[in-house]
Amino acid sequence: EAGVAQSPRYKIIEKRQSVAFWCNPISGHATLYWYQQILGQGPKLLIQFQNNGVVDDSQLPKDRFSAERLKGVDSTLKIQPAKLEDSAVYLCASSYPGQGAQFNYGYTFGSGTRLTVV
Amino acid sequence: AQSVTQLDSHVSVSEGTPVLLRCNYSSSYSPSLFWYVQHPNKGLQLLLKYTSAATLVKGINGFEAEFKKSETSFHLTKPSAHMSDAAEYFCVVSPSNFGNEKLTFGTGTRLTIIP
Numbered sequence: 300e301a302g303v304a305q306s307p308r309y310k311i312i313e314k315r316q317s318v319a320f321w322c323n324p325i326s327g328h329a330t331l332y333w334y335q336q337i338l339g340q341g342p343k344l345l346i347q348f349q350n351n352g353v354v355d356d357s358q359l360p361k362d363r364f365s366a367e368r369l370k371g372v373d374s375t376l377k378i379q380p381a382k383l384e385d386s387a388v389y390l391c392a393s394s395y396p397g398q399g400a401q402f403n404y405g406y407t408f409g410s411g412t413r414l415t416v417v
Numbered sequence: 418a419q420s421v422t423q424l425d426s427h428v429s430v431s432e433g434t435p436v437l438l439r440c441n442y443s444s445s446y447s448p449s450l451f452w453y454v455q456h457p458n459k460g461l462q463l464l465l466k467y468t469s470a471a472t473l474v475k476g477i478n479g480f481e482a483e484f485k486k487s488e489t490s491f492h493l494t495k496p497s498a499h500m501s502d503a504a505e506y507f508c509v510v511s512p513s514n515f516g517n518e519k520l521t522f523g524t525g526t527r528l529t530i531i532p
Contacts, residue, residue: 341507341522342461355519390461406520408461
């Protein structure tokens with residue numbers, strides 16, 4: 300099956316500019332996540348969607364970050380305006396509820412978008 | 418609340434020698450625990466997971482981990498390191514095994530293999 304698709308792979312912007320990332324999850328996966336991975340750290344959850352509804356956005360800096368999943372499939376994550384400390388890899392993941400008991404764990408990560416803010 | 422602590426930020430071993438990456442966890446629930454690997458410029462790949470079944474878990478590429486509740490540990494081991502094992506390894510905890518819960522990552526351990 301196709302994996303989680305993300306674009307772009309790389310993005311360089313100046314501080315105070317805006318940027319958007321796109322994610323297409325695995326077909327049929329109802330749950331979608333955005334994680335932020337700052338260099339030298341483990342990924343941190345920004346937001347979790349179940350279909351097109353938000354389950355958890357407690358770690359999302361809502362003054363500058365926004366995310367949507369309007370039709371319950373693709374998702375976009377936006378930063379406006381960007382700050383230097385937003386430089387990170389933004390990972391999208393998807394999962395299908397109920398598959399956790401099997402080794403073929405239904406939680407799959409994309410390759411990420413590496414953002415550099417200068 | 419849940420968290421994981423990876424006790425070593427960097428581990429170096431010689432090719433063919435055993436690997437030990439250490440992880441302690443804290444969780445208010447009976448947690449699910451995972452090890453993920455991340456090769457440079459690649460996505461995260463699941464190595465293995467523990468979900469309250471057998472305490473010794475076998476994963477891909479010869480890795481295994483043992484869940485020790487009394488020690489709140491979930492250390493990752495491999496009998497013989499290979500050059501291709503060089504990567505960043507993350508210990509991860511989740512409150513459930515349903516596959517749709519928030520993952521909390523450790524800070525990572527960089528594994529270097531010496532030829």
